[in-house]
Amino acid sequence: MSKTENNSYKNEIEILSNRIEKLEKIVEDFMDKWGHRVQERRKKRDEVWDEMVRVLTIQNRNNE
Secondary structure (H helix, E strand, O other): OOHHHHHHHHHHHHHHHHHHHHHHHHHHHHHHHHOHHHHHHHHHHHHHHHHHHHHHHHHHHHHO
16 A cells, blocks of 8 residues: 555545544534433423413412
8 A cells, every 4th residue: 555545544534533523513412402311301391380280270260
């Protein structure tokens, strides 16, 4: 293998490595915003909110 070919392969590997790093960052950002843990927290928050609405609805019925 000539030196030129070797440098060409190194450049290609470096380019691919940089692209992989960018893709990993995109996936990590996506998971931080929309991943499973976020969905679980939203579900718990929504359950609490729904319970609060039920309590207020019952209170309003009783005050009428």
